[in-house]
Amino acid sequence: MMNESITLHTIMTGRMKRRRRFILVTSFLAIISLALCCTMLMLGNTIYPAQDVIRVLLGEDVKGVSFAVGTIRLPRMIAGVFAGFAFGVAGTVFQTMLRNPLANPNVIGITAGSSAAAVFCIIVLHASNMVVSIASVIGGLAAVVIIFLLSRSTSFSIGRLILVGIGIQAMLDAVISYLLLIGQHHDIPTAMRWLSGSLNGAKMETLYPLIIIVLICAPIIMIYGKQLEMLELGEQAATSLGIHTDKTRLILIISSVLMIALATAATGPIAFVAFLSGPIAIRLVGVGFSPLIPAGLIGIILVLGADLIGQFAFTARYPVGVITGILGAPYLIYLLIRMNRKGNL
Template sequence: MKNATIEFIQTGRRQRRRRWVLVTSVLSFFAVVLCGAMLMLGNTIYPVQDVVRVLTGEEMKGATFAVNTIRLPRMVAGLLAGFAFGIAGNTFQTMLRNPLANPNVIGITAGSSAAAVFCIIILQASNTVVSIASVIAGLITVVLIYVLSKRKPFSVGRLILVGIGIQAMLNAAISYLLLVGAEQDIPSAIRWLSGSLNGSQMDELPPLAISVLICVPIILFLSKDLSLLELGEQSAASLGVNTDRTRIILIVSSVVMIALATATTGPIAFVAFLAGPIAKRLVGVGFSNVLPAGLVGVNLVLAADLVGQFAFEVRYPVGIITGILGAPYLLFLLIRMNRKGQL
């Protein structure tokens, strides 16, 4: 009887592992396909062999400029930002055990956005200053939300409500900055606030790339502890998790990625909100969905950007398309949580 139970558990674990590997492989495949499409499609469509020749250093009239200067930075920006938004959003949702507890809803993205808009419109600062200000503002916003919601017993619902209030104030500050800003700076700020990959340049991407290379391994290393935090504070502590230290590391890593992604592409709507639940539905339970959530974020951003570029007569920023996808899901989630008495 004991051996049969052990065999049953091991069989279930193998099935869940195979499912995780399959889902991750399929998401990676689609991400590669979308990256290729980003490089091939545009006003002029280049075949795969021409794109490969350009990427390997061969000079081709027209293709070299289009691929290396316009399409490659756009693709890399979408890849990095989607990965950062997806993993950071999933980390907050898992850690706080609530799908509404993501950086878009609780105001972290708004904090980074307000700092970036201030630097763009008022200070007319460089991209480096914008990135630094976004990170600092994101961390300050997290601390402010935590301090204002810190009462015993700890309530995720209270934290979310405080975050929504902070977000409303920050959005008001952004609106004020747009009103007092110079007329020639307003269009670029609005385009940035929509979340856009337009005008991405390779020299702007190293800070985001470095943050992803550093923070993602940290979150993956703590993925088991993150899964235990989903069981609750007391359960995680009883299983040996240093909850305070783990939560601080996860929050700082996620906020740094979110802030730099926001500074690079603008606040691409709902990617951090959608990636985690989609990955969890695809992967199921039993294995960490940190990496799948990042890949879902990549697929969402790249696919939405392609739709925004080529599906309509007018080209739309990627944030408009992801907003159209995310808003109905947010309403559905609020209705479902209200029926369950979770609001």
């Protein structure tokens, strides 16, 4: 009895420490996210004091401030928040579910589907921004359907799905390159700006679909967080624990893909946010609790921080995707080297 009591006390103490760490890390990430949001609203060609920004947010008309904050900076900040959260959470879902840090939407072809559809509309159809956004969503969903149909067999295979996704990604990248080659000169800058991932030109009326989807799908993913962790144990282990693996996987995939597709439609394929958020969150919060919310907050921090760096850290202004690409490429190389040493490649 004494040994059992000591063991139980040790387990409870360890769980309390992990819970405390999770709460502290999540709170700290939330504070950083809020600080970046405030900075996005205050900082620009003209720096506005916090009290003027608050007055505008409360609906007051402040001369010289209302247009800059309400029309330009606020939509830009909201786009960064919801797109960053969507990429962070959805990327973590894929990496956890497929048990592979390389299995993120950028690598397995989902964002490439959205990008190819958007570039086709820009280069060939000369379509409006609304049509480009709708096509981007449809392209992302179509890419997912094709990937899963081609990777189907008698049983679900992580390796097969990733390989098919990489193949689809390569094919769609080739399609994008061809479209850029045949495009007219005045369309190419628009397509390239979209492909690089940017918060420039964000407008509230185009952000509502992204906001609604994130507010619907993110809670669904959180509800299935425990089942997601069990899927990481493998098909047989998850089934033995009473998880309906096919149903759970379908719900998680649909929710994640919808968020990725809408985020990509709103901001373009911001590089490496979905790839980096999950591993950073797991490193910070440790084991024992779902990293989904911290990963979403890290996605927000990466997008808003990279946008501020791209706007103000250099003499020229760079889209947010260029900065996140610079940050993410070294980590990808490090991850590939580490996986190779472990024999996972």
